Amino acid sequence: MQAPEGLNSRExxxxxxxxxxxxxxxxxxxxxxxxxxxxxxTGSLRHHFPxxxxxxxxxxxxxxDVVLRDDxxxxxxxxxxxxxxxxxxxxxxxxxxEIDAREGWLSAxxxxxxxxxxxxxxxxxxxxxxELRRRVEVALKLLQDEGSLPPGDNERxxxxxxxxxxxxxxxxxxxxxxxxxxxxxxxxxxxxxCVFETKI
Amino acid sequence: MQAPEGLNSRExxxxxxxxxxxxxxxxxxxxxxxxxxxxxxTGSLRHHFPxxxxxxxxxxxxxxDVVLRDDxxxxxxxxxxxxxxxxxxxxxxxxxxEIDAREGWLSAxxxxxxxxxxxxxxxxxxxxxxELRRRVEVALKLLQDEGSLPPGDNERxxxxxxxxxxxxxxxxxxxxxxxxxxxxxxxxxxxxxCVFETKI
DNA sequence: ACCTGAACACCGTTCAAGT
DNA sequence: ACCTGAACACCGTTCAAGT
Numbered sequence: 001m002q003a004p005e006g007l008n009s010r011e012x013x014x015x016x017x018x019x020x021x022x023x024x025x026x027x028x029x030x031x032x033x034x035x036x037x038x039x040x041x042t043g044s045l046r047h048h049f050p051x052x053x054x055x056x057x058x059x060x061x062x063x064x065d066v067v068l069r070d071d072x073x074x075x076x077x078x079x080x081x082x083x084x085x086x087x088x089x090x091x092x093x094x095x096x097x098e099i100d101a102r103e104g105w106l107s108a109x110x111x112x113x114x115x116x117x118x119x120x121x122x123x124x125x126x127x128x129x130x131e132l133r134r135r136v137e138v139a140l141k142l143l144q145d146e147g148s149l150p151p152g153d154n155e156r157x158x159x160x161x162x163x164x165x166x167x168x169x170x171x172x173x174x175x176x177x178x179x180x181x182x183x184x185x186x187x188x189x190x191x192x193x194c195v196f197e198t199k200i
Numbered sequence: 201m202q203a204p205e206g207l208n209s210r211e212x213x214x215x216x217x218x219x220x221x222x223x224x225x226x227x228x229x230x231x232x233x234x235x236x237x238x239x240x241x242t243g244s245l246r247h248h249f250p251x252x253x254x255x256x257x258x259x260x261x262x263x264x265d266v267v268l269r270d271d272x273x274x275x276x277x278x279x280x281x282x283x284x285x286x287x288x289x290x291x292x293x294x295x296x297x298e299i300d301a302r303e304g305w306l307s308a309x310x311x312x313x314x315x316x317x318x319x320x321x322x323x324x325x326x327x328x329x330x331e332l333r334r335r336v337e338v339a340l341k342l343l344q345d346e347g348s349l350p351p352g353d354n355e356r357x358x359x360x361x362x363x364x365x366x367x368x369x370x371x372x373x374x375x376x377x378x379x380x381x382x383x384x385x386x387x388x389x390x391x392x393x394c395v396f397e398t399k400i
Numbered sequence: 401a402c403c404t405g406a407a408c409a410c411c412g413t414t415c416a417a418g419t
Numbered sequence: 420a421c422c423t424g425a426a427c428a429c430c431g432t433t434c435a436a437g438t
Contacts, residue, residue, distance in 0.1 A: 031413085040423090041423045042424075160390045411428100
């Protein structure tokens with residue numbers, strides 16, 4: 001596979017990395033692999049993205065922009081609590097054609113949580129987490145500006161909510177007998193209530 | 201540093217790996233580093249531990265034999281909130297200088313979350329989770345009987361707290377730059393506050 | 401069986417050199 | 420500014436060869 005013509009190097013690199021994210025779990029975003037698919041040298045890649053993490057952050061930022069574009073966090077006809085709940089639920093199971101099940105949080109976890117995972121894989125996981133936390137924080141700020149959420153430390157709140165999402169994803173990974181989905185939504189609801197009701 | 205004499209190669213390797221776990225997070229367990237400290241060749245290391253994961257599993261298995269026992273949940277001289285916090289913290293990170301909960305959790309996830317994991321392995325993971333949830337529930341009941349915790353659904357509370365613990369363990373597994381431990385305790389504290397302050 | 405060390409195929413990063 | 424490709428210092432794994 002080769003990058004489409006008419007794109008500058010930076011765009012070709014991002015395109016190459018994005019296509020590789022969609023492929024099977026084994027294909028990590030190595031400098032050489034991305035550079036080859038983009039049709040540029042490793043040096044050029046490094047010129048645009050001095051560290052590997054910057055490349056990964058850039059491509060994930062773009063991918064998540066597409067996936068989470070239609071966020072209904074601003075729909076004031078729905079109670080703020082429900083909107084936040086929907087928002088964090090979405091982090092748990094991203095939908096849409098660009099991201100199939102492989103790219104979901106669970107597979108990311110499965111892919112990166114191995115003891116012998118490379119430091120690069122861990123970096124990639126961390127940048128996904130950063131991106132998600134950023135989005136939760138944006139949602140919280142919106143609700144706060146709107147007056148629906150009491151003033152508080154949104155960075156701390158976001159960290160808390162994302163931790164609960166993480167924990168819920170483990171429950172998803174190991175479905176227990178019984179109505180698991182219900183349990184998971186229930187736990188998320190507790191966390192959202194916590195954000196609204198306790199002083200954080 | 202060099203491995204103590206009078207140990208066979210396998211033991212020297214495990215000793216070397218164990219000492220490296222105790223050092224700062226940056227020092228990964230690379231084949232060459234462990235072999236060098238153990239005073240053996242990489243080939244010898246590979247003879248005893250054909251894959252890197254087997255080495256890591258082996259050293260963690262040994263290290264995890266040292267686990268917590270004394271639970272101070274009943275010590276009424278300490279505020280109930282602090283006792284619950286300590287209790288759930290303990291689930292997360294069994295203490296001791298040589299223990300690294302991070303790697304332990306990772307290897308657990310790897311063992312049980314793989315697609316080709318046996319049903320027995322998943323069952324084992326689920327039973328560990330059940331056991332932990334049971335412990336949390338017992339702690340909650342104790343605090344409730346004592347009058348420190350408002351009446352509520354302890355089963356639901358326990359499920360919530362364990363989910364947070366799970367999520368926190370992911371954060372531990374992928375330590376972000378900054379004071380990670382502080383952040384994790386902070387998140388647990390929010391969850392414990394939530395249990396005490398909101399109606400669950 | 402146990403051990404050696406070279407070799408292989410990767411990795412991220414750096415850098416002198418070109419345009 | 421943008422790009423090249425070699426070089427450096429790592430990785431885990433394999434393997435013919437020794438004892």
